[in-house]
Amino acid sequence: MASRLLHRHIREQLKDLKEVTHESLVVGAIENAFQLMDEQMARERRGHQVEGGCCALVVVYLLGKVYVANAGDSRAIIVRNGEIIPMSREFTPETERQRLQLLGFLKPELLGSEFTHLEFPRRVLPKELGQRMLYRDQNMTGWAYKKIELEDLRFPLVCGEGKKARVMATIGVTRGLGDHNLKVCSSTLPIKPFLSCFPEVRVYDLTQYEHCPDDVLVLGTDGLWDVTTDREVAATVDRVLSAYEPNDHSRYTALAQALVLGARGSPRDRGWRLPNNKLGSGDDISVFVIPLGGPGSYS
Amino acid sequence: MASRLLHRHIREQLKDLKEVTHESLVVGAIENAFQLMDEQMARERRGHQVEGGCCALVVVYLLGKVYVANAGDSRAIIVRNGEIIPMSREFTPETERQRLQLLGFLKPELLGSEFTHLEFPRRVLPKELGQRMLYRDQNMTGWAYKKIELEDLRFPLVCGEGKKARVMATIGVTRGLGDHNLKVCSSTLPIKPFLSCFPEVRVYDLTQYEHCPDDVLVLGTDGLWDVTTDREVAATVDRVLSAYEPNDHSRYTALAQALVLGARGSPRDRGWRLPNNKLGSGDDISVFVIPLGGPGSYS
Numbered sequence: 001m002a003s004r005l006l007h008r009h010i011r012e013q014l015k016d017l018k019e020v021t022h023e024s025l026v027v028g029a030i031e032n033a034f035q036l037m038d039e040q041m042a043r044e045r046r047g048h049q050v051e052g053g054c055c056a057l058v059v060v061y062l063l064g065k066v067y068v069a070n071a072g073d074s075r076a077i078i079v080r081n082g083e084i085i086p087m088s089r090e091f092t093p094e095t096e097r098q099r100l101q102l103l104g105f106l107k108p109e110l111l112g113s114e115f116t117h118l119e120f121p122r123r124v125l126p127k128e129l130g131q132r133m134l135y136r137d138q139n140m141t142g143w144a145y146k147k148i149e150l151e152d153l154r155f156p157l158v159c160g161e162g163k164k165a166r167v168m169a170t171i172g173v174t175r176g177l178g179d180h181n182l183k184v185c186s187s188t189l190p191i192k193p194f195l196s197c198f199p200e201v202r203v204y205d206l207t208q209y210e211h212c213p214d215d216v217l218v219l220g221t222d223g224l225w226d227v228t229t230d231r232e233v234a235a236t237v238d239r240v241l242s243a244y245e246p247n248d249h250s251r252y253t254a255l256a257q258a259l260v261l262g263a264r265g266s267p268r269d270r271g272w273r274l275p276n277n278k279l280g281s282g283d284d285i286s287v288f289v290i291p292l293g294g295p296g297s298y299s
Numbered sequence: 300m301a302s303r304l305l306h307r308h309i310r311e312q313l314k315d316l317k318e319v320t321h322e323s324l325v326v327g328a329i330e331n332a333f334q335l336m337d338e339q340m341a342r343e344r345r346g347h348q349v350e351g352g353c354c355a356l357v358v359v360y361l362l363g364k365v366y367v368a369n370a371g372d373s374r375a376i377i378v379r380n381g382e383i384i385p386m387s388r389e390f391t392p393e394t395e396r397q398r399l400q401l402l403g404f405l406k407p408e409l410l411g412s413e414f415t416h417l418e419f420p421r422r423v424l425p426k427e428l429g430q431r432m433l434y435r436d437q438n439m440t441g442w443a444y445k446k447i448e449l450e451d452l453r454f455p456l457v458c459g460e461g462k463k464a465r466v467m468a469t470i471g472v473t474r475g476l477g478d479h480n481l482k483v484c485s486s487t488l489p490i491k492p493f494l495s496c497f498p499e500v501r502v503y504d505l506t507q508y509e510h511c512p513d514d515v516l517v518l519g520t521d522g523l524w525d526v527t528t529d530r531e532v533a534a535t536v537d538r539v540l541s542a543y544e545p546n547d548h549s550r551y552t553a554l555a556q557a558l559v560l561g562a563r564g565s566p567r568d569r570g571w572r573l574p575n576n577k578l579g580s581g582d583d584i585s586v587f588v589i590p591l592g593g594p595g596s597y598s
Contacts, residue, residue, distance in 0.1 A: 020433060020442050027441025028433075035438075106405045107350050121319050134319060134327075139334075139497040143319050197439040291301025 012015030021142055026062055027201045030069045038197035041178045053178030057219055064207045069199035071175035073222045077230050079237045080215040084230045087202050091175035093158045093165040101138035104157045112189045116154040117166060123151050165195050211292040213246040224263045253287045259287045325361055326500045329368045334482040339495035340477045352477030356518055363506045368498035372472035372521045375527050378536045379514045381530045390474035392457045393465040395510055398468050400437035403456045411488045414467060423451050510591040512545040518580050522584035523562045555588045
């Protein structure tokens with residue numbers, strides 16, 4: 001009788017407990033770590049005269065699972081048997097438009113009298129006051145018409161496209177660490193409230209697949225991805241790794257080097273050029289290659 | 300010369316113009332219409348003594364494309380050649396947790412002194428003050444630890460799971476129209492600021508596939524989906540439609556009736572029961588079936 005009652009009591013207690021998986025604890029710990037890191041940078045930036053900020057891409061391996069945490073515009077992909085598995089997405093003014101607009105809408109004081117949270121297909125001209133123009137607000141994915149008012153003449157919170165997209169005409173990456181002192185150009189408006197230090201964490205279960213020595217996780221900064229597609233990276237993985245013995249560990253270093261050199265290009269008469277004659281990457285190019293097959297004796 | 304200059308000017312003008320597709324104009328018009336409808340309900344609710352609110356699921360067919368706009372907990376799926384294509388997702392305190400928490404965090408006055416925007420795996424007890432407990436805030440998808448403070452003893456903004464999840468212990472659907480006067484039980488705190496009237500719009504291109512008379516779009520209210528899975532609906536589509544001639548238009552009405560009757564169940568000694576002896580749906584059950592093959596003479 002007591003045994004049955006005890007069971008019922010335990011069931012009753014567990015009923016109100018939301019499911020907290022082992023995985024969600026690791027994800028939460030990583031999310032918390034990013035926030036603590038950002039707070040530490042805020043505290044120490046004066047004593048150490050450290051300004052500026054950075055994006056962050058972190059890999060944690062725990063109990064058979066790979067956790068990839070990304071805050072910024074770096075990227076991680078898995079190349080497995082030639083197949084590409086995205087392990088992150090970039091956080092830019094374009095991909096985070098609605099989050100940024102919502103913040104500007106709810107906290108208009110963050111925009112000063114200089115910016116509008118609304119988006120227009122192009123800059124609104126003073127002579128267009130009172131006319132109808134397409135716009136998009138924080139709730140919308142499509143475009144609709146509105147009558148242009150005085151506030152719509154302000155500079156848009158999010159403007160530009162692709163690599164040139166900017167928040168408050170200043171920064172092109174919307175997640176990362178640091179940048180606590182960053183201000184809008186010729187203004188006292190702080191940018192930091194619009195930047196998030198929280199990563200998106202994706203989980204890859206290593207035990208669900210038997211990995212071979214050519215299966216790798218590739219991490220790269222924007223310098224790599226600005227001029228290299230996922231497909232091209234996968235082709236380089238195949239080309240470089242197949243030129244080395246499976247047991248030769250230098251093959252992964254050689255692959256990382258090949259990816260960096262491919263993005264940098266070669267010096268020609270008019271600057272560093274890629275084989276297709278486009279300009280090589282002028283940005284920082286850092287690449288990590290992590291073999292997923294693990295150490296072992298491959299034949 | 301003028302011709303070349305004109306070309307350059309046009310190119311210059313178009314350069315700064317973001318791409319506005321035909322599709323995004325239709326989506327924007329639908330989004331705007333939902334907002335205007337909600338504003339109209341706000342204006343007219345006193346004159347007409349109309350209180351309450353509702354979710355909304357709308358289908359627009361335009362130039363070969365089907366636009367499905369959903370705000371609430373109804374659901375639309377396409378059943379095509381036995382395959383299920385989701386055309387909406389439900390908006391509930393669980394699926395919109397981060398949006399709701401962000402709003403509570405940025406506008407704490409909306410929570411009064413009664414609610415906390417933080418989420419805990421279970422209700423925090425006063426005796427746990429100062430102890431460590433798992434929590435989740437608006438930025439997190441995982442769980443991490445924090446020390447319990449006085450404010451954490453407040454009722455959580457989002458609580459409960461599944462069908463029992465509630466915002467401010469009151470409402471289980473987080474998007475829809477109306478409900479402008481809805482207040483927290485025994486309180487003057489308004490719920491409406493947490494409800495969004497904006498739909499998510501999904502687009503389905505009818506021209507990309509040659510549809511047969513058994514391919515249908517099924518729209519249903521929560522009364523249907525509470526007790527019926529997508530798979531079961533697809534099975535009913537197959538069973539009912541195959542019993543009718545392809546040219547018999549009553550087959551779609553018969554299908555909608557079968558879906559409603561299946562969710563309602565049959566009267567037994569202890570209430571309305573489904574074939575598996577579970578309780579039938581006690582909620583409103585409305586079903587629309589839209590054939591995608593269009594009118595025509597099928598053999």
